[in-house]
Amino acid sequence: xxxxxxxxxxxxxxxxxxxxxxxxxxxxxxxxxxxxxxxxxxxxxxxxxxxxxxxxxxxxxxxxxxxxxxxxxxxxxxxxxxxxxxxxxxxxxxxxxxxxxxxxxxxxxxxxxxxxxxxxxxxxxxxxxxxxxxxxxxxxxxxxxxxxxxxxxxxxxxxxxxxxxxxxxxxxxxxxxxxxxxxxxxxxxxxxxxxxxxxxxxxxxxxxxxxxxxxxxxxxxxxxxxxxxxxxxxxxxxxxxxxxxxxxxxxxxxxxxxxxxxxxxxxxxxxxxxxxxxxxxxxxxxxxxxxxxxxxxxxxxxxxxxxxxxxxxxxxxxxxxxxxxxxxxxxxxxxxxxxxxxxxxxxxx
Amino acid sequence: xxxxxxxxxxxxxxxxxxxxxxxxxxxxxxxxxxxxxxxxxxxxxxxxxxxxxxxxxxxxxxxxxxxxxxxxxxxxxxxxxxxxxxxxxxxxxxxxxxxxxxxxxxxxxxxxxxxxxxxxxxxxxxxxxxxxxxxxxxxxxxxxxxxxxxxxxxxxxxxxxxxxxxxxxxxxxxxxxxxxxxxxxxxxxxxxxxxxxxxxxxxxxxxxxxxxxxxxxxxxxxxxxxxxxxxxxxxxxxxxxxxxxxxxxxxxxxxxxxxxxxxxxxxxxxxxxxxxxxxxxxxxxxxxxxxxxxxxxxxxxxxxxxxxxxxxxxxxxxxxxxxxxxxxxxxxxxxxxxxxxxxxxxxxx
Numbered sequence: 240x241x242x243x244x245x246x247x248x249x250x251x252x253x254x255x256x257x258x259x260x261x262x263x264x265x266x267x268x269x270x271x272x273x274x275x276x277x278x279x280x281x282x283x284x285x286x287x288x289x290x291x292x293x294x295x296x297x298x299x300x301x302x303x304x305x306x307x308x309x310x311x312x313x314x315x316x317x318x319x320x321x322x323x324x325x326x327x328x329x330x331x332x333x334x335x336x337x338x339x340x341x342x343x344x345x346x347x348x349x350x351x352x353x354x355x356x357x358x359x360x361x362x363x364x365x366x367x368x369x370x371x372x373x374x375x376x377x378x379x380x381x382x383x384x385x386x387x388x389x390x391x392x393x394x395x396x397x398x399x400x401x402x403x404x405x406x407x408x409x410x411x412x413x414x415x416x417x418x419x420x421x422x423x424x425x426x427x428x429x430x431x432x433x434x435x436x437x438x439x440x441x442x443x444x445x446x447x448x449x450x451x452x453x454x455x456x457x458x459x460x461x462x463x464x465x466x467x468x469x470x471x472x473x474x475x476x477x478x479x480x481x482x483x484x485x486x487x488x489x490x491x492x493x494x495x496x497x498x499x500x501x502x503x504x505x506x507x508x509x510x511x512x513x514x515x516x517x518x519x520x521x522x523x524x525x526x527x528x529x530x531x532x533x534x535x536x537x538x539x540x541x542x543x544x545x546x547x548x549x550x551x552x553x554x555x556x557x558x559x560x561x562x563x564x565x566x567x568x569x570x571x572x573x574x575x576x577x578x579x580x581x582x583x584x585x586x587x588x
Numbered sequence: 589x590x591x592x593x594x595x596x597x598x599x600x601x602x603x604x605x606x607x608x609x610x611x612x613x614x615x616x617x618x619x620x621x622x623x624x625x626x627x628x629x630x631x632x633x634x635x636x637x638x639x640x641x642x643x644x645x646x647x648x649x650x651x652x653x654x655x656x657x658x659x660x661x662x663x664x665x666x667x668x669x670x671x672x673x674x675x676x677x678x679x680x681x682x683x684x685x686x687x688x689x690x691x692x693x694x695x696x697x698x699x700x701x702x703x704x705x706x707x708x709x710x711x712x713x714x715x716x717x718x719x720x721x722x723x724x725x726x727x728x729x730x731x732x733x734x735x736x737x738x739x740x741x742x743x744x745x746x747x748x749x750x751x752x753x754x755x756x757x758x759x760x761x762x763x764x765x766x767x768x769x770x771x772x773x774x775x776x777x778x779x780x781x782x783x784x785x786x787x788x789x790x791x792x793x794x795x796x797x798x799x800x801x802x803x804x805x806x807x808x809x810x811x812x813x814x815x816x817x818x819x820x821x822x823x824x825x826x827x828x829x830x831x832x833x834x835x836x837x838x839x840x841x842x843x844x845x846x847x848x849x850x851x852x853x854x855x856x857x858x859x860x861x862x863x864x865x866x867x868x869x870x871x872x873x874x875x876x877x878x879x880x881x882x883x884x885x886x887x888x889x890x891x892x893x894x895x896x897x898x899x900x901x902x903x904x905x906x907x908x909x910x911x912x913x914x915x916x917x918x919x920x921x922x923x924x925x926x927x928x929x930x931x932x933x934x935x936x937x
Contacts, residue, residue, distance in 0.1 A: 475614025
């Protein structure tokens, strides 16, 4: 149960090198784990996990509140890891409500036998990602389950954000005539995880697109773009997001395949695996619905944002085909883009 | 994949009777699951899980915020189930900060192959428990992991509460001279789960003590009891809770074994299994630290509350033995009650 000194992981050599059931028990081992690995994640000691609740001072009556669990397999993949996803994913859900990220909670479910250095790596990634997204982690909890009853690490994050503008950013605000804009090339996250999981090697490295979206959303709002709706393109990809909005608004989303940015190597990888990039998950991509006459200005703001140079105007909302997503293909034919029955890629986030 | 009509579970007979990986994919199956099992858990459709974030109107600047994951095994046990625990546990963490419960998030991690009727039962329990604790569930998320990579259902809840009084209910407010009061008999939750797990039968039924604590806490505060600190007696039991507070305040907690309520059948079951009831988890029990001269009034309020008739004054805070918990045993000897190194009972919540 002891090992050589590992310079990247602060556990003394007398400690366990793997997570034990007792680390989740409320006893001394749990307190050691909190002190040595988790405590420095938290904003200040008043909010440390030894206490039951964080106490927050929030100067807004209008809050966004969201939760997501992360079960991605493998835990670490090209361009990211489960910790980064767990922060960005929840921060992005807040951003999609037009909220400024305020506070994050962190619930870990660890599997007995998990290597401590892996836990340390993921926790460091959580800390860095929270710093990058400028959100404070204020409360947390850790449970340990028996070997074979989990899969390394599952993470739940919930987040609180403040809404400080008068816009109602929601499907109910979408109108016929709205422009549909996507903030960058699609399908990289799903393909990066898939390649890692299946041991595939592509000629060029495909890395996850995971990134925080709060800043670019605030730039749009601060520039007085009348944002009608935002939706991140996670599980089920672009197609599922547009279908959900088409269905709840009873409007039609008409998009143009030639305008949807997909990198060539990603498109080839998708073709090789029989996957449609429009259904593949992204973790740093979203669609924005804005009034048609503000589309150019909104697009310029997105393209100016680091990492979103390939943002594009991909289509329009119409009343032609209620509740449907219509894809105009490269050869000019129209087809209905439906929800998939099942999934292309399980455990992608 | 089809089954007979089950009157308690609303899935049409053409549906899957077990959770499939595709139920977590963002596609049609996931939407069916949301519509049929999850949607009615949520406060209103604006906050339905199809949307990224709930938008809350909160009329308090001072919020409590907490999170907990629940991995109890078995999922259903005498006196409760994982759904009830997941609501009460988080509601109780808010209560321990002196907060009034406002909103709850719900993150489910389901294992492929989980029986739909079990999922339905747990979700119904979540709904009933949230109603009983008068908290609204406003946002949620569901993931599915492969068979053998989870254990039926794991639940994360996070909660937001409002703090509308001037008290600072925290270990830092504990003073020498404070009375320590417990709201009822100890160790039932742990023993109920343990008995179920190990297939033990006791002469009398031992059922979990899980219940919401918000109302009794509000009654104390509304009666102008100057509550210094509250702590629920979950993982690690009374002993761990008192040790954490002794350690953070550098004061001494002196308690009297004869005054600690433990039912006779529970004490016998503990003895049979070699467990100490002071370390066994409870899910509806807490200690309150109040000024010595308000102890009788606080105790009367607790004892008047349904279910807490066995509440008792169990000891005092002193400066005699800094950072230690001292137990005066029934035969009059004093001993130090330490944190356990590991755990008596893994996966108890």
